[in-house]
Amino acid sequence: MFDYKKDFPILNQKIVYLDTAASAQKPLAVIDAMSDFIKHDYANIHRGIYDLSQRASDRYESARETVKKFINARNTDEVIFTHGGTESANLVAYSYGREFLREGDEVVITELEHHANIVPWQVLRKEKGIKLSVVPIDADGSIPIEKFKTAISDKTKIVSFAHVSNVLGTILPVKEITALAHAVGAVAVVDACQSVQHLPIDVQNTDADFLFFSGHKLYGPTGIGVLYVKRALLEKMPPYQTGGGMISSVSFDETLYAEAPLRFEAGTPPIIEAIGLQAAMNYVKNIGLDKIAAHEHSILKYADEKLSLIPGLKILSNAGKKSAIVSFVIENIHSHDAGTILNNYGVAVRAGHHCAQPLMDSLGVSSTVRASFGLYSAMEDVDALAAGIYEAKKIFGN
Amino acid sequence: MDNDLRELYQDVILDHGKSPRNFHAMANATNNALGHNPLCGDKIDLFLSIDKNNVIQDISFQGAGCAISMASASMMTEMLKGKTTDHAVKLFHAVHNMFTSSETDIKDCSVSEDDMDRLTALSGVKEFPIRVKCATLAWHTLDSALNNKKS
Numbered sequence: 001m002f003d004y005k006k007d008f009p010i011l012n013q014k015i016v017y018l019d020t021a022a023s024a025q026k027p028l029a030v031i032d033a034m035s036d037f038i039k040h041d042y043a044n045i046h047r048g049i050y051d052l053s054q055r056a057s058d059r060y061e062s063a064r065e066t067v068k069k070f071i072n073a074r075n076t077d078e079v080i081f082t083h084g085g086t087e088s089a090n091l092v093a094y095s096y097g098r099e100f101l102r103e104g105d106e107v108v109i110t111e112l113e114h115h116a117n118i119v120p121w122q123v124l125r126k127e128k129g130i131k132l133s134v135v136p137i138d139a140d141g142s143i144p145i146e147k148f149k150t151a152i153s154d155k156t157k158i159v160s161f162a163h164v165s166n167v168l169g170t171i172l173p174v175k176e177i178t179a180l181a182h183a184v185g186a187v188a189v190v191d192a193c194q195s196v197q198h199l200p201i202d203v204q205n206t207d208a209d210f211l212f213f214s215g216h217k218l219y220g221p222t223g224i225g226v227l228y229v230k231r232a233l234l235e236k237m238p239p240y241q242t243g244g245g246m247i248s249s250v251s252f253d254e255t256l257y258a259e260a261p262l263r264f265e266a267g268t269p270p271i272i273e274a275i276g277l278q279a280a281m282n283y284v285k286n287i288g289l290d291k292i293a294a295h296e297h298s299i300l301k302y303a304d305e306k307l308s309l310i311p312g313l314k315i316l317s318n319a320g321k322k323s324a325i326v327s328f329v330i331e332n333i334h335s336h337d338a339g340t341i342l343n344n345y346g347v348a349v350r351a352g353h354h355c356a357q358p359l360m361d362s363l364g365v366s367s368t369v370r371a372s373f374g375l376y377s378a379m380e381d382v383d384a385l386a387a388g389i390y391e392a393k394k395i396f397g398n
Numbered sequence: 399m400d401n402d403l404r405e406l407y408q409d410v411i412l413d414h415g416k417s418p419r420n421f422h423a424m425a426n427a428t429n430n431a432l433g434h435n436p437l438c439g440d441k442i443d444l445f446l447s448i449d450k451n452n453v454i455q456d457i458s459f460q461g462a463g464c465a466i467s468m469a470s471a472s473m474m475t476e477m478l479k480g481k482t483t484d485h486a487v488k489l490f491h492a493v494h495n496m497f498t499s500s501e502t503d504i505k506d507c508s509v510s511e512d513d514m515d516r517l518t519a520l521s522g523v524k525e526f527p528i529r530v531k532c533a534t535l536a537w538h539t540l541d542s543a544l545n546n547k548k549s
Contacts (some may be wrong), residue, residue, distance in 0.1 A: 332416065334464035336438055337407075340526060344403045353439050366439040366462055395407050396416075396465075 002295045004287065005376045016347040016384040021166055021194060021325055021372030024219045026280075033279030034221065034272050045271055046245065046262070060271050063278035064261070067226055070281045071211065072202040078234060080227040080261040081269050085193040086116040088212030088227035091264065092189055093120035095240040096210070096233065097158065103129035106155040108186075110135040110143055110172070111362050112165040115355045117191050121160070131155070137362060141168040142319035145176050156186045160210075163195035167354045167370065168317035169300075169325030171199070174206040182207065187233065193217055197374070198296060198323045200289050203228055215273060219374075220280035224273035227264075234260040241266040284375075292375045296324040299373045303382045310389055312398060316363055324373035327354075330389065333396050335367040341395060342369075342388040349385070405522035406529070407465070410515075415465030418472035420458040420479070431546045433461075433539030435531055440467045444539045452483045459539075464532050466523055471536035473516045477509075483544055489513075493537050496521055497530050 005011050007027040017025060037059065043050070045057040061076075068076045082088045097120070101107070107121050111134055121132050135151045137143050152159060159181040164171050178188035187209035192201055196213040203211055208228070215224040229237070239246055239257055243266040248256045257263045284292065303326045307313055312331035330338055339351030350370045353360045360366060371385055424445035433442040440463030447456040457475045461468070478486050489509065496517065509517065523533045 336464040336529070336532065337466070340406070340529060341403065344400060352437070357439075360439070366441075395403070396412060 002291065003378075005378065007283075008376050011376060014346050016381045018347060018349045018371040018373065018377070018381060018385060020197075020374035020377070021217070021370065022350050023216045023222070024197060024374050025376065026221070026276075027219055027283050029283045030220055030276050030279045034276040037275040038272060042272065044268055056271060060269070060274050063274040066278045066281050070201070070285065071196075071226075071228055072204050073228055074204055075231055077259070077261050078228055078231050080229065080264045081274055082212075082225040082227050082264075083223055083270060084225040085191070085212055085214035085217075086225075088214075088225045089116045089191065090120050091227055091240045092160070092210050092212070092229075093124055095237045095264070096187075096229075097121070097124050098128070099236070099238050101128050101130050101157055104131070104155065105157040106131045106133050106153065108133045108135060108148075108151050108156050108159045108161075108181075110161050111137045111359055112141075112143070112162050112168065112170060112172075113160075113356065113358075114162065114166050114191065114193070115357070117160055117162065117189075118358065130157075134358075135161075137168075137170075137359075140318040140320070141165070141170045141316065142321070143170070143172060145173060145180075148177050148180050152180050152184055152186065154184055156181070156184050158189060159186055160189035160191070162191040162193075164192075164198065164323045165317075165319075165325070165356075165359075166194045167325070167327050167356050167359055167368065168319060169194075169322035169327070169372075170317070170319035171195070171321040171323055174208060178207050178209075181209075194323065194325075197284070198289075198293055203230075209233055215277040215280065218277070218280050219283060221270075221273045221276035224270040224277050226277075229260075231260075237264075239263055239266070243267050245269070287375065295375065296373050296377065299377050299379065299382060300324050300326065302379055303371065303373075303385070306382055306386050307389070310386065310393075312393070313389065316365070316368055324377075325370060326372075327368045327370045329365055329368055330392065332398050333392055335369045337396070338369050338389065338392050341392040342385070345384065345388040345391060347381075347384050347388045402522070402525040406526060408519050408522065410519045411465060411469040411522075414469035414472040418459075418468050420472065420475035421460065422458050423460055424456060424458045427456075429543045429547055431539050431543035433535050433542070435463075435467075435535050438464070438532070440464065440532060440535055442467065442471050442536050442539050444471070444536070444543045446543055448483060454478050454481055454483065454486060459536070463535070464529075466529055466532040467535050470520055470533045471539075473520065474536045474540060477513045477516060478540075486540060486544060490537050490541050493517065493520075494534065497524060497534055 043053040043056045181188040189210040190208045192213040197218045211228040216222040246266040317327045335351035427445035429446040442461035
């Protein structure tokens with residue numbers, strides 16, 4: 001029996017937590033790892049000549065090694081620790097994009113993107129006169145590979161896309177899209193924020209050039225993210241932020257930068273958070289991502305079936321291949337009213353535009369209710385969700 | 399259903415939310431403002447026709463949002479039609495205070511009994527702090543519209 005709820009202390013209270021896509025709850029293993037590290041091994045890293053600092057540095061670098069294995073990177077120094085998924089996305093745009101994009105170049109994104117994979121490119125569009133092309137979705141929320149073929153041209157320099165949509169759960173074929181990008185000499189940037197906790201990531205197999213995600217959606221702490229960059233590209237990229245830790249020598253005349261990845265980790269990095277992320281990855285790996293995916297898939301299937309029976313409820317996430325998210329609207333009930341009523345029954349869902357306003361426009365809605373699942377989700381959670389929706393319908397008289 | 403939820407979704411709120419009054423654009427508006435809550439996407443486009451004696455001859459709105467924001471806007475238009483802009487400003491401050499402080503005392507702006515009932519209906523939202531912005535959107539839009547004469 002797949003039951004890991006007991007590993008998550010916060011879920012001991014009376015709550016049906018269906019907002020894992022916004023942030024996942026933390027298992028005791030992560031909480032303890034961070035707490036133990038602070039109690040026994042914490043100091044600033046790469047600075048002190050004393051044992052404690054050395055120990056902390058070793059632990060921090062061992063976390064980088066864990067990430068490397070988790071995403072199957074070729075080299076450990078291809079793994080950069082950032083402060084979150086959004087910072088990772090910004091780093092790609094403002095270091096690589098700003099250095100290599102020229103006027104008239106095209107960046108291809110999709111209609112599914114989170115604002116974090118839209119706005120940095122718009123800044124570069126204004127700054128450098130690049131063109132931003134958007135691959136449209138089909139009515140069911142999927143994007144056939146043919147649409148990427150149409151959008152990608154000789155002018156395309158970057159193809160940046162979500163592995164999994166944060167609103168619809170749609171899974172995009174990373175390997176195929178990356179191959180299309182490479183065929184025209186472009187690089188592929190994969191936003192794995194909604195996939196790393198559900199699907200195995202293999203950057204060598206997919207040949208992605210950049211891949212990023214945040215720690216907190218992977219059952220780890222907030223304040224840390226990862227950016228994977230293929231080594232050949234990494235060596236050419238200028239620093240994104242400057243300061244301590246990212247230099248090899250500084251005089252008032254000239255500064256020499258450190259090698260990657262430290263060149264991209266200015267200032268004191270999220271050390272404790274790296275230890276937490278490492279514990280989260282080990283936790284997930286011990287259970288097995290394939291088992292997690294199978295469990296979440298069964299929950300998702302049950303939710304789709306159960307919710308589609310509710311009159312007036314329309315599920316918007318209908319892609320053939322999708323991850324643990326169900327997004328829906330209810331006739332005559334605004335998503336915020338639904339969210340408030342569900343909350344009253346102890347069910348935590350997200351209601352709103354999910355930082356994807358262009359997608360909302362495309363779907364023809366101003367907001368949706370989103371229920372998202374994690375490894376601790378159970379069938380009873382879906383039952384509670386459905387019961388809450390029936391109550392909302394009762395209150396609104398439909 | 400618990401009492402707070404019943405207080406929030408009273409019949410009068412649901413009724414106004416479902417069938418908002420004065421819900422249309424206005425061609426000859428003297429004042430207009432667009433209110434937008436970027437966090438939830440609620441939008442209210444508010445129109446006023448104010449005569450030279452500062453009396454609100456007509457008021458209407460269009461927009462999209464949750465039951466609370468629509469009901470609040472709808473009831474606001476009912477409360478302000480035929481009233482002076484001074485009264486509207488007073489009412490705006492009274493409503494603002496009602497939602498942002500623990501005081502529910504709104505008697506010093508000489509509201510009618512009907513208006514008092516409407517405001518009391520809206521006050522249920524105070525138990526749901528995250529939804530207060532839904533209820534106040536129309537009123538903040540009113541504040542901008544009063545300061546935003548159409549040229």
